[in-house]
Amino acid sequence: MKKVLKIKSQKNKSKIVCLTAYSKNIASIIDKHCDLILVGDSLGSVLYNFSSTKKVTLDMMIEHSKSVRMGVKKSLMVVDMPYNTYRNPKEALSNAKKIISQTKCDAVKLEGGKKVCQIIKTLIKNKIPVMGHLGLLPQSATNFKFKGKKITERKIILRDSKLLEEVGVFSIVLECIESSLAKEITKTLKIPTIGIGASVHCDGQVLVTDDLIGLNKISARFVKKYSNIEKQINDATLRYKKDVLKNKFPTKKYSY
Ligand code: KIV
Numbered sequence: 001m002k003k004v005l006k007i008k009s010q011k012n013k014s015k016i017v018c019l020t021a022y023s024k025n026i027a028s029i030i031d032k033h034c035d036l037i038l039v040g041d042s043l044g045s046v047l048y049n050f051s052s053t054k055k056v057t058l059d060m061m062i063e064h065s066k067s068v069r070m071g072v073k074k075s076l077m078v079v080d081m082p083y084n085t086y087r088n089p090k091e092a093l094s095n096a097k098k099i100i101s102q103t104k105c106d107a108v109k110l111e112g113g114k115k116v117c118q119i120i121k122t123l124i125k126n127k128i129p130v131m132g133h134l135g136l137l138p139q140s141a142t143n144f145k146f147k148g149k150k151i152t153e154r155k156i157i158l159r160d161s162k163l164l165e166e167v168g169v170f171s172i173v174l175e176c177i178e179s180s181l182a183k184e185i186t187k188t189l190k191i192p193t194i195g196i197g198a199s200v201h202c203d204g205q206v207l208v209t210d211d212l213i214g215l216n217k218i219s220a221r222f223v224k225k226y227s228n229i230e231k232q233i234n235d236a237t238l239r240y241k242k243d244v245l246k247n248k249f250p251t252k253k254y255s256y
Pocket residue numbers: 020038039040041042043080173175196206207208
């Protein structure tokens with residue numbers, strides 16, 4: 001709970017740095033630089049080539065989260081509840097308890113607004129911290145266009161953000177939302193907003209780590225590549241291959 005309160009207290013004070021992790025090795029590198037690490041169900045497309053996050057199962061999320069837990073010491077660790085695991089309060093509570101007890105994460109994240117408010121209320125009543133997710137919702141999206149162009153859509157997203165705050169989420173991810181709407185939501189709410197493709201006006205930012213290090217091939221407008229890890233892995237593999245072919249590896253130093 002301390003870590004959740006810390007994230008909330010950062011609103012209007014310091015920007016909140018968030019990234020995804022699907023494994024211990026990545027988590028342990030990014031942990032010291034992050035405030036929040038999300039085990040996102042984006043792992044379905046990033047690691048498993050699924051056409052949609054709908055195919056991600058609870059067991060997949062739990063196993064990846066167990067690995068991530070080993071690498072996270074300081075950040076708040078949030079785990080996505082996958083598709084069809086929170087269709088009603090009873091199902092959501094049972095699955096959220098499973099996630100928390102088996103992965104020792106700090107909180108769960110659910111996609112949606114008004115529709116999931118009763119579900120979120122139940123989780124929070126049972127002392128499970130919840131993060132909301134509005135805008136582009138990959139678990140139910142029919143297209144991947146940004147949200148908030150149409151007035152009616154803007155009104156619904158703003159209304160939903162207020163409803164999520166009312167039921168007690170500690171923060172909301174705003175995915176692919178038009179800048180001025182993200183600004184308005186961020187100004188209106190007392191809880192922090194975390195943007196992904198939702199402008200600099202949000203209280204924090206999140207990206208999929210594999211995208212920002214250049215390991216996942218994606219060309220979305222909101223992704224900035226900060227590294228080209230693919231090139232580094234390629235170079236290392238090539239050098240290793242050459243050494244093996246020329247009997248230069250392993251030398252005495254690497255032998256018993
Ligand atoms: O699944 C995920 O990685 C996410 C982030 C993109 C916010 O939900």
